[in-house]
Amino acid sequence: MNFELNEEQQMLADTVERLVRNTYSFEQREVFYQSPRGYSPEFWRQLSELGITSVPIAAEYEGFGGTGVENMLVMKELGRGLCLEPYLHSQIYAAGLVEQLGSAEQRQSILPAVAAGERLLTVADEEAGSHYHPEAIECQAVPCERGWRLSGRKRVVIGGELAHTILVTARMSDGEGVSLFLLDPAAEGVSRTGYPCIDGPRACDLALADVYVEADSLLGPAGKAAPALAYQRGRAVAAQCAEAVGSMEEAFRLTLDYLKTRQQFGSPIGRFQALQHRMAEMRGELELARSMTILAACVADDPDSESRSRRLAAAKFTVARASQLIAEQSVQLHGGIGMTWEYSLAHHAKRLVMLTHQFGDDDFHLGQYSALLEVPRQASQQVA
Amino acid sequence: MNFELNEEQQMLADTVERLVRNTYSFEQREVFYQSPRGYSPEFWRQLSELGITSVPIAAEYEGFGGTGVENMLVMKELGRGLCLEPYLHSQIYAAGLVEQLGSAEQRQSILPAVAAGERLLTVADEEAGSHYHPEAIECQAVPCERGWRLSGRKRVVIGGELAHTILVTARMSDGEGVSLFLLDPAAEGVSRTGYPCIDGPRACDLALADVYVEADSLLGPAGKAAPALAYQRGRAVAAQCAEAVGSMEEAFRLTLDYLKTRQQFGSPIGRFQALQHRMAEMRGELELARSMTILAACVADDPDSESRSRRLAAAKFTVARASQLIAEQSVQLHGGIGMTWEYSLAHHAKRLVMLTHQFGDDDFHLGQYSALLEVPRQASQQVA
């Protein structure tokens, strides 16, 4: 057990930190947000030039071959900068699914381009009635000659407007289970309705009206995608925790600065003990969130197990609770100014709260953990 | 709707307040606690002389005919004084069961003596595995010639050592449902193991080994005691809320005084903003507890309904949460001195926390309320 970054990891963290700091000022972010794509293609190009887009991809597909720890380092800085690019959904979540489920051919044809930042992926796995349960879907895949026809509606596909390939979940009409398909969004019958999410990144709803996909667009065995979805959502959760920690650190820093400078009743408001204690409590929760994010990063690539699932659920739960606390309290401690669009803090608050609406909120993960709780067997005999 | 006490009610409150203040100093209470009975027979005699023991009993049984509001006024003062007498269990809960379920003869033979403070009752309705669910019992009543034989074990019968009559719940061996029996604790086969509870009053466990009770000891129809138990537990809950409010008010007062006098770092500790804010929060919760106690008192004698049950559950929930908060924070704000046996505050803290272990704790009542939650019908059609 050790908590130190090695030299390479420290360099990676520094590189991303510097890039974000230099190109992603809050004013720039607002420009990116208002632009048609909703993010910065230029920043994405820089990320790919520096090899950052390749970090989560295995070396055999021209990636950097990073682990959960490297993903954490990248995501933390993207979180600090409130970056709008679909790194998590494309490079980590979707690419992870391709790597885990794809045939050698599928992987070779997709992943190098993803690593190079040239091909954007995303996953369409939420529906109106699924609420973080990827198995609770209604979208259907009906087998047809040399392929399938997909029908249904997908909700809130992050980065879905610009993705070159969308990994779509569907229920097999002729059997049990959930399958994953590689979907070309230009295919006939696909329609996308785009919008910004309240925390910044753009997403879309996806309507599939008898969309034909070829046989080789099936990713992994038919009807058996659920374990891979669960596993890769675990990796995504770990990465998202890091994003939240980056954003929390920044929100906390802004608030601490504000408390030291804002004068009321003749002194900096940070002199008031009630606010000091609240900051101490927030600092404590931030510390726990950091620790659980490290834990999540370290187990993200472990083989699937109940222990891994428990730890990832605990990480997301802890981080989600801390995120909401720090979001709400940072705004509260700022007063009105913390609620204004023109101040980055307000956007950190939105990000921190709305991140909990992807991959499960605190209650969802509390439920997951409860279901996996280790309970003593025949305890009554033991203790009675 | 009005929140004012009438003149008679105000007089009642003042009378009990004065009596408790004069005879139940904390030092005296310790003497009563250490005495063999564990409370003060003399104080009980005074209560009966002033007619206080008769307050909850209907006028036709030589009682005062008080409502939930009068019970509240009495219990609040008994709570403030941390009184050890079994007023709640005998005069309110058990007497209420007799009044609701008993035959005219049973009522006439029991209640006047109870009102006069000469006959003590209690209810044995908890078992090791019942945890606030009076229907989840195993104690059995087997019919026999001219009566029943009772077998089983009862837990934590408050005031059970000294009660002249114990109302015992049992499951009918020949059918469904729970029955209530009037038990003479001197009957053959009854054994009692007495002990103090951690918050002061004494209780006992009760073992029933084939105890014979006569036919006329059945209270109400066989197997049909559950609704009356639920209804009377509601009245007890309302009264217990008042007891808790009395104790909370005293704990809060002691803490406020302490904050104003205790010096640390060169000023009274009540000058520290973090402690001020905590006191403000406690004051807010106390206010809510007071309000819900009034609500509970006002609906306690309403006809049974879901609305009454919801309000009583909400009252107990609110009061239990406030009780624990004020108990814990009063101790915390006092520091070590708040944990010493020789200071009344510590005993208020114990009382406030352990009161939640009778008639259901906060989680129990949260569950009750959840089950009774009014949910919009076919909401999806309405709102979609």
Place this chain on the structure above:
Amino acid sequence: MDIHFTPEELAFRSEVWAFLGLNLPADLAEKVRLGRRLAKEDHQRWQKILNQKGWYAVNWPEEYGGTGWSVVQKHIFDEECAAAGAPRLVAFGVNMVAPVIIKFGTQAQKDYYLPRILRSEDWWCQGYSEPGAGSDLASLKTRAERDGDYYVVNGQKTWTTLGQHANRIFCLVRTDPSAKKQEGISFLLIDMDTPGITVRPIITLDGEHEVNEVFFDNVRVPVENLVGEENKGWTCAKYLLTHERTGQAGIGQSKAALAHLKQIASAETVAGQPRIDDPLFRARIAELEMRLMAVEMSTLRILAATRDGGVPGAESSLLKIQGSEIRQAITDLMRKALGPNALPFLEPELESDFHGEPLYQDYSASPASQYFNLRKLSIYGGSNEIQKNIIAKLVLEL
């Protein structure tokens, strides 16, 4: 002591209910239910309907056109209005500046302003906060210097809610710069059309234009617009603050919001099962409903204990804290009930005049926005921290 409604109170409830059924425009109620923005005209339309019935100036003394209702009646009225989806009244005119004018104003001020408020001819906004004086209100810097029959006002106000609609503003200004903080402040009524006033929007984190900055550049205000004595404006301010905090408890609003939450949690399903049937989520709603019951009882009890028409002193701070916290908690659960469906930021669907097909459900666009918007409740009207200071000082005497 009896918390049951009397037959008279029940009859009053029926009367209010019947009135709302007949007179509350369905399109307005629909906008309110769905959390749409309300246009100025929406508010005015409803104010005029209420005024016609004589139910607009609920808190005024009868001789000025008030209702003379008891605390319980006012509560019933609020609750029924909120349940029916009536627009929440914008308080600045009818419930903020009016009580001040009634208590401290001259006869001429009463004669002029009160009827205009009743008839919705004036839209008032509040000039209290300044960039350097938020929670520390008394440190305000906007100056008013006497020049003949005028005050000349210079300075800046901020967080001016719905100032973009207003034709009048009531302001705290500093008339004696040499006096200490609370002293030297006066209470002025200012016509927003006066030359030298500029209103600049502040966009909040939910993308809304609800608050503004107001700049005063040599604005000439007639001296007869002074309310009360010069340099005694803090008295008006304090009086108004307890009114404001009491109004902020918002029990009726919270009850309506909770009902809406339950509808959303029943409509939103996971694998076909309504969210409200999830034991944990149901318990969260139950907990909130119980707390709201307690806050409602406390509000009624505290208001009933006051003598002067339902405006308590320092205890109003308790109501403000608890009322704001519960409204925030309800929007928190509303957002959570939607799960991923809370993410889209669909501004057009929030517009007052949106009549299109919603992307998902008609209720889905507003919960997240409202959650963020209502962070303001614990900040404005004296932050909840300030309220705790007040309780510690005035109630607990610490």
Place this chain on the structure above:
Amino acid sequence: MDIHFTPEELAFRSEVWAFLGLNLPADLAEKVRLGRRLAKEDHQRWQKILNQKGWYAVNWPEEYGGTGWSVVQKHIFDEECAAAGAPRLVAFGVNMVAPVIIKFGTQAQKDYYLPRILRSEDWWCQGYSEPGAGSDLASLKTRAERDGDYYVVNGQKTWTTLGQHANRIFCLVRTDPSAKKQEGISFLLIDMDTPGITVRPIITLDGEHEVNEVFFDNVRVPVENLVGEENKGWTCAKYLLTHERTGQAGIGQSKAALAHLKQIASAETVAGQPRIDDPLFRARIAELEMRLMAVEMSTLRILAATRDGGVPGAESSLLKIQGSEIRQAITDLMRKALGPNALPFLEPELESDFHGEPLYQDYSASPASQYFNLRKLSIYGGSNEIQKNIIAKLVLEL
């Protein structure tokens, strides 16, 4: 960065586990599991077993008889000890005064006291708090006046944990009454047998005799019992406090307590259904277990980041707060798991030598008592409020 245990660490865990299996007396483990009082002899027995193995003075430098273990090893050791039911070590000697003597003591003090601690020949207690100086420790008044080769000590200490067992006490005393607060304080080692010392029990709300008052009436203490320089005792005190707070995190204890909670919640049934299967109660346990996981990771991370053997500075305040809160939360749920069965106050069943039949279950007597007893965790060692002050000042620089 890797949170997995290395093969060496796993081997170490096995070694500890095997040692405990062979050497921890079963009767001791049983008492610990059931929350019984431990007698002085119980503690000493276990200390001697550990010392024989060389595992008693875990935190000392190797040259004095310490283990030289890493932070992770110490954590594994704590966790295994707690899981096996080993008595929690009484810290005052081995983990409190000893590090101070090692860091600030004379060679003679080291030579004399350290071996006696290792061999359990001395039982130390702590003379810090005074009736007028609780959280404000530096305002202490106990005086030590120089008289030849002696200090003459007068005053009173309080909250002296297990002082009734102790033959030695380390004290903070005021040696220069004219200096300001922290200055003028010295650190003295005092033999409890010295004439003039009186120990008086304080009974706590759970009926326990765990703490004491200690009175000093012209107690003559040789000057060679001074640790460090005269009037520089505050340096020792601060050094010791970070040690104390770090030790108070008590992760191993919390894990063992949580396991016990789960056993109780599985054994306690309502209508035959284990409490742990109630969705709400299960969620409460799950929430606590997740939090404990987070606190454990944080503790390891913070300790690992320190260089001098696992004693962080101001961040130890975070560990103290979180560690104490979680232990309190566990006993809270343990009490609740028992429902009405938590009410009986069965003191005899808590006695070290109780061998009778328990009234209900063998575990049922202690949870409520422990819940009340552990209120102390957020009070002693610097209250959690004081810890927040420290964080605000030293970590956040507010």
